[in-house]
Amino acid sequence: MKVIKAIYDFLVGDMIILVGVIIAMLVLALINTISAFAPLRAATGFLLVVAVLAVLTATLYREAKGKR
């Protein structure tokens, strides 16, 4: 358990960032594998930018709320 915690702290140390990035990657993987989502493939990069900004905003929002 200590090893997992150490890896988690080393890599990211923030649950919102970790979960957010994992969800974003899973969604992009789905878009790039399921043929029904093929029209969205051309926007993969831009969707990733939006997802990264959404994750950053979410984690900062939590910090701002936590300081209340």
Added chain:
Amino acid sequence: MQWAIAIAAFLASAVEFVEAFTIVLVVGITINWRSSLLGAFAAAATLAAIIATLGVALVKWVPINDFRLVVGIILILFGLKWLKKAILRYSGLKALHDEEAIFEETMAEIRARGETIVPRFQPFGVVLSYKAVLLEGLEVAFIVITFGSSTAVNGITSAAIGATVAGILVIAAGAIIKAPLTKVPENTLKFIVGIMLTSFGTFWAAEGFGFEWPLSDAFIPILVVLYLLASYGLVTWLKWNKQHRLAMANTSSASISTEQEKVHS
């Protein structure tokens, strides 16, 4: 010597070297040079072993897109972690006098006493430098092999010469700009590192999915500007949020003291 191939390989490799060197440079300045150079040399050794083992079959056996995706995801995680901390500091929500600042102060005191500091290896810095150099080094190897294989005579040699010259020039240019960079404040540098890691991470992760960015590698500066603007917006929002909370707290404490005065009178 195939000049057309050498020039093409030089230009394409220079872009990759700049990308790798940017990460090595920021790790060296913000963490320490020992960790940054260890990562870079370890990556160069790994790269040499891979090339010596696989040779031109490298293009066939190394899944470069999968590698880009993994490195991209890790860089996004690292980048967001640093960016979050830097934005919180700029907005005043995270005190600058934290453990890291205390560590920096202690280091400054030691320096002021004239004692030397032996920088420790930081796994974070070593890994960052290693991944960036390995990925970009592989891309350079791909460029040399694919450009070089297009002609039968001296193709690989010409492409390798072009790539080597590009590498030497980029390292020399980096050594020149290293000194002015060390004068930039610590938090600003960490903010820049966060922006750079997130930008490179986004770029490589999307490429890992097979996405082709408009303008190719030239889109990286656009990503940097985009994340800078977004961060500026987030800092402004957090500052406004803090001031709004303080104003609310002042109003409520003023009304409580008025009530108390009324009770006493």
